Amino acid sequence: MAKFTKKKKGELPPVSTASLPDIVFMLLFFFMTVTTMKDSELKVINELPYADQVQKLDKKDRIIYIYAGKPHERYRATYGSAAKVQLNDQLRDVKDVGAYILEERAGRRPEIQNVLTTALKVDKETNMGLISDIKQQLRDVNALKINYTTRVGEASQN
Amino acid sequence: MAKRAIPEVNAGSMADIAFLLLIFFLVTTTIETDSGINRKLPPAEDQVDPPIIKQKNIFQVVVNKNGQLLVEEQPMELKDLREAAMKFLDNGGGTGTDACSYCKGAKDPESSDNPTKAIISLQNDRETKYGTYIAVQNELVAAYNDLRNRYTLAKYPNANMNYVQMQEEYDDPQTEENVKDRLKKMLDDIKEAYPQKLSEAEPNKTN
Numbered sequence: 001m002a003k004f005t006k007k008k009k010g011e012l013p014p015v016s017t018a019s020l021p022d023i024v025f026m027l028l029f030f031f032m033t034v035t036t037m038k039d040s041e042l043k044v045i046n047e048l049p050y051a052d053q054v055q056k057l058d059k060k061d062r063i064i065y066i067y068a069g070k071p072h073e074r075y076r077a078t079y080g081s082a083a084k085v086q087l088n089d090q091l092r093d094v095k096d097v098g099a100y101i102l103e104e105r106a107g108r109r110p111e112i113q114n115v116l117t118t119a120l121k122v123d124k125e126t127n128m129g130l131i132s133d134i135k136q137q138l139r140d141v142n143a144l145k146i147n148y149t150t151r152v153g154e155a156s157q158n
Numbered sequence: 159m160a161k162r163a164i165p166e167v168n169a170g171s172m173a174d175i176a177f178l179l180l181i182f183f184l185v186t187t188t189i190e191t192d193s194g195i196n197r198k199l200p201p202a203e204d205q206v207d208p209p210i211i212k213q214k215n216i217f218q219v220v221v222n223k224n225g226q227l228l229v230e231e232q233p234m235e236l237k238d239l240r241e242a243a244m245k246f247l248d249n250g251g252g253t254g255t256d257a258c259s260y261c262k263g264a265k266d267p268e269s270s271d272n273p274t275k276a277i278i279s280l281q282n283d284r285e286t287k288y289g290t291y292i293a294v295q296n297e298l299v300a301a302y303n304d305l306r307n308r309y310t311l312a313k314y315p316n317a318n319m320n321y322v323q324m325q326e327e328y329d330d331p332q333t334e335e336n337v338k339d340r341l342k343k344m345l346d347d348i349k350e351a352y353p354q355k356l357s358e359a360e361p362n363k364t365n
Contacts, residue, residue: 013164023176030180049289051296053303054193056329063192119192124289128282131291135358139202148292149194155296156236158289 044069044086049124050153057119057147062112064104064143066097068130069123083126085134094130097137105143117145124158195295200357215270217246217278221294223285236293243301245269247276247352260309260351273305273352281359298356305352314344321348 046069057063067086071079075091084091087100105113118138122131138146219239220228227234229242250261252271261273270276278298282291306321317324327333328341 011164013166016166019176023179026176026180049292051195051292053195053296053299055196055325057192057194059331117196119194122288124287124292126288127284128286128288128291129284131288132284135199139199142202144199144201145196146199147194147196148295149192150292150296152193155293158287158293 041089042067042072042086043075043089043091044071044084045123045125046121047123047125048121048149048151049155049158051148051150051155052152054150054152055147057117057149061108062116063147064101064116064118065121066100066118066134067121068134069126083123083130085130094133094137097134098141101138101141101143115145116143117147118143119147119149121149195292195299197295197356211277212271212275214251214268215275215277217243217270217276219278219280219294219298221280221282221286221290223283225287225290227294236297239294239297240301240304243278243298244305246278247273247301248305249276260312262308274350277355277357279357279359295356299354302352302354306348309351310344310348313347317344321345324348 044067046067068083069086070081070083071091079091085094085097086092087096092100101118105116108116120131120134135146138144218228218230222228227236227239229239234242245263246269248261248263249266249269250258250263250272251265251267251269252258252275256271256275258272263269280294280298282294303322310317310319310321310324319327324341324345328338328345333341
């Protein structure tokens with residue numbers, strides 16, 4: 001009936017590509033689950049300091065991010081070289097922080113509106129004056145839970 | 159059927175290759191989670207009548223604009239700060255109602271009465287670098303964590319974990335509710351024994 005052994009010598013058999021889609025899909029799913037979406041482009045230099053007594057941050061929907069640091073070279077012409085605050089994807093002044101927090105808070109679900117944490121991602125070369133001003137703004141709008149986001153490592157490297 | 163002369167290549171090993179890739183990526187990539195030092199800011203309204211605190215219960219840390227430390231009016235290296243802070247917090251020099259039963263410090267009457275009364279005051283200059291500030295904060299938090307760890311191991315030896323591990327498990331969203339309740343009770347007790355009283359003064363504007 002069936003002829004299983006009908007080989008011709010010297011001819012290369014075609015490589016089966018049947019499982020290629022599976023591999024590609026697997027890779028795709030892998031990257032989909034592992035990577036996190038970047039929601040805003042960084043316009044400031046943002047080299048975080050090191051600390052080793054750290055706690056993990058809460059769930060992502062409960063966090064408001066504030067970036068601060070010197071603007072990147074390509075924005076220096078418009079914004080100058082002094083340290084700035086980045087809210088969402090705009091470089092702003094410190095005095096806009098309060099309004100931004102209120103706006104962000106209003107956009108969250110009502111049940112988590114009073115458990116929000118503000119994560120400060122500040123470049124380690126920034127002067128404390130700017131951070132104090134940010135903290136003052138946060139106190140004014142009663143956003144008292146803050147987190148100094150750091151990288152994990154020896155604090156003596158700062 | 160008869161015309162197909164060449165049998166297909168065995169694709170069974172494709173799965174192995176795919177798994178190899180999967181494992182390679184799993185091992186080499188790290189899933190980034192944000193972490194940092196949690197802090198609570200004081201409320202905006204100024205206290206009308208600030209409570210009177212004894213000078214000996216305040217541990218003053220000043221960071222100047224060059225990142226140098228002045229602790230209790232003495233210059234200090236960053237690496238010695240943790241030990242100095244622990245010595246101050248754990249002193250337990252109080253008597254009577256202020257006595258501290260779990261302190262293992264020197265009981266120096268010139269230093270803090272009780273960990274529940276001891277306050278660390280951190281003052282920085284407007285030109286202090288943020289990195290230095292975080293390093294100082296880190297050392298002070300480490301001092302509290304070390305003391306809390308010691309207290310936890312002494313008081314809850316059956317829990318088989320120290321304070322930091324407990325807090326981590328409590329914060330983990332996968333921990334079950336009944337475990338969380340049990341942990342919360344212990345954590346509250348630990349935090350009452352060694353409350354984190356870290357006051358951040360307004361930065362110095364003059365110099």
